[in-house]
Amino acid sequence: MDTIYALASARGKAGVAVLRLSGPRSHEAVQAFGVPLPPLRHAALRRLTWNGEVLDEALVLLFGAGASFTGETSAELHLHGSPAAVSSVLRVLSGLPGLRAAEAGEFTRRALENGRLDLAQVEGLADLIDAETEAQRRQAMRVFSGAIGERAEQWRADLIRAAALLEATIDFADEDVPVDVTPEVLTLIDGLLADLRREVDGSRIAERIRDGFEVAIVGAPNAGKSTLLNALARREAAITSEIAGTTRDVIEVRMDLDGLPVTFLDTAGLRETSDLVESLGIERAVARAQAADLRVFLLDDSGPLPGVAVQADDLVVQGKADLRPGQGLRLSGRTGEGVPELVAAIGERLRWRSAGAGSLTRERHRLAIERAIGAMESVRAELLNGQQHTELAADDLRRAIRSLDSLVGRVDVESLLGEIFASFCIGK
Numbered sequence: 001m002d003t004i005y006a007l008a009s010a011r012g013k014a015g016v017a018v019l020r021l022s023g024p025r026s027h028e029a030v031q032a033f034g035v036p037l038p039p040l041r042h043a044a045l046r047r048l049t050w051n052g053e054v055l056d057e058a059l060v061l062l063f064g065a066g067a068s069f070t071g072e073t074s075a076e077l078h079l080h081g082s083p084a085a086v087s088s089v090l091r092v093l094s095g096l097p098g099l100r101a102a103e104a105g106e107f108t109r110r111a112l113e114n115g116r117l118d119l120a121q122v123e124g125l126a127d128l129i130d131a132e133t134e135a136q137r138r139q140a141m142r143v144f145s146g147a148i149g150e151r152a153e154q155w156r157a158d159l160i161r162a163a164a165l166l167e168a169t170i171d172f173a174d175e176d177v178p179v180d181v182t183p184e185v186l187t188l189i190d191g192l193l194a195d196l197r198r199e200v201d202g203s204r205i206a207e208r209i210r211d212g213f214e215v216a217i218v219g220a221p222n223a224g225k226s227t228l229l230n231a232l233a234r235r236e237a238a239i240t241s242e243i244a245g246t247t248r249d250v251i252e253v254r255m256d257l258d259g260l261p262v263t264f265l266d267t268a269g270l271r272e273t274s275d276l277v278e279s280l281g282i283e284r285a286v287a288r289a290q291a292a293d294l295r296v297f298l299l300d301d302s303g304p305l306p307g308v309a310v311q312a313d314d315l316v317v318q319g320k321a322d323l324r325p326g327q328g329l330r331l332s333g334r335t336g337e338g339v340p341e342l343v344a345a346i347g348e349r350l351r352w353r354s355a356g357a358g359s360l361t362r363e364r365h366r367l368a369i370e371r372a373i374g375a376m377e378s379v380r381a382e383l384l385n386g387q388q389h390t391e392l393a394a395d396d397l398r399r400a401i402r403s404l405d406s407l408v409g410r411v412d413v414e415s416l417l418g419e420i421f422a423s424f425c426i427g428k
């Protein structure tokens with residue numbers, strides 16, 4: 001097994017930089033800097049020296065095999081966060097025998113291979129590192145803590161019990177088995193199907209929390225959409241002008257809206273037009289607005305808007321409130337009046353939806369559950385079709401178990417690893 005090393009903290013100037021090593025030679029690599037090794041798990045200050053020159057004064061921290069993040073013998077060097085100091089130490093490490101630079105996610109991959117994390121926990125860890133808002137952090141932390149594995153373990157136990165009942169029937173098929181296990185198996189399956197369908201519903205919202213909710217600002221040309229976007233973003237994210245048809249492409253601004261990840265979309269003003277580029281922009285605006293999680297219709301004096309239907313929960317607001325009196329939801333992107341109320345209304349709607357989030361956070365999880373549901377529906381049909389289908393049903397039950405097992409990586413998932421680890425940083 002190679003010993004791997006990488007900068008674990010972000011690149012660039014910083015107060016402190018953490019360099020991480022994992023693998024059998026990580027302690028001797030530290031020793032190569034001419035320092036006595038501190039006892040395991042006790043940080044000690046050491047002068048890292050190479051060819052008689054002090055490279056940096058660092059904190060050294062050693063972990064023993066079986067008691068580290070990766071499960072391997074490992075070490076950390078807490079250097080000054082100087083790009084030059086980091087480079088000088090990395091240069092020495094790269095020349096030591098048995099050492100090589102780590103690939104993206106390789107420390108976590110070793111933790112997975114050593115059974116310290118399951119596959120879903122690895123995904124949770126990736127999401128934790130990517131989390132930008134409180135809702136994302138909370139959700140990622142739940143997955144990282146093993147919530148999916150716990151659920152899967154319960155479902156698995158039910159399926160194993162159902163499979164054992166069916167297999168007992170098959171084994172004793174030649175004898176006269178007095179009990180019909182079908183009702184008990186059906187009860188198990190039906191309870192589980194209800195559970196899994198709930199999970200699928202909850203996963204759609206969890207996926208939204210992971211990726212961010214999209215909120216489209218829709219309205220006629222010159223209604224003030226870009227001005228509103230800039231007020232929300234508190235910066236000049238979009239060009240505004242008195243010329244109708246200014247915005248053509250969809251402009252996206254990611255925000256932390258009260259802990260929820262939201263991407264606001266500023267779209268082309270909706271109108272009939274003979275300008276080719278503008279009409280392409282309007283096509284895009286309509287498609288993105290319709291697919292968004294929520295729409296804010298910004299009204300001005302013009303009539304009904306072509307193209308985008310108002311869906312339940314959407315917000316309809318009167319713009320340019322500084323110019324005209326009125327009631328109801330009104331705002332001015334120019335003065336900022338009414339903008340906090342809009343933000344609150346959006347937050348309320350998205351928070352309400354977020355409450356339905358389940359423990360499954362990725363499409364991969366949802367597809368695994370959907371496969372398990374499909375297999376279990378076959379089991380149901382086969383059992384209701386009579387005893388001669390018991391073997392088929394037992395096969396389908398095993399298929400359902402395998403699908404659930406793929407959630408945590410209990411079955412062979414080598415093919416998934418590349419994709420999952422591709423999103424990791426080097427040093428994680």
Ligand SMILES: Nc1nc2c(c(=O)[nH]1)N(C=O)[C@@H](CNc1ccc(C(=O)N[C@@H](CCC(=O)O)C(=O)O)cc1)CN2
Pocket residue numbers: 018063066067068069076
């Ligand atoms: N400096 C530093 N900070 C860090 C990490 C790290 O690797 N280094 N982490 C990296 O992600 C996270 C902490 N995760 C860790 C997970 C397990 C062990 C560990 O040594 N586990 C042993 C002993 C557990 C114990 O002391 O109770 C074990 O599980 O056997 C260390 C860090 C966040 N902060």
Ligand SMILES: Nc1nc2c(ncn2[C@@H]2O[C@H](COP(=O)(O)OP(=O)(O)OP(=O)(O)O)[C@@H](O)[C@H]2O)c(=O)[nH]1
Pocket residue numbers: 219220221222223224225226227228239240241242243244245246247248267268269270319320321322323331332333334335
């Ligand atoms: N008085 C007032 N003027 C505004 C307000 N919002 C925007 N405007 C003005 O209205 C004009 C159009 O604003 P934009 O933000 O470019 O409008 P838009 O809806 O993005 O326009 P298109 O991209 O052309 O569809 C500009 O001259 C803005 O300064 C507002 O709240 N009050």
Ligand SMILES: [K+]
Pocket residue numbers: 221222240241242243244245246247
């Ligand atoms: K405009």
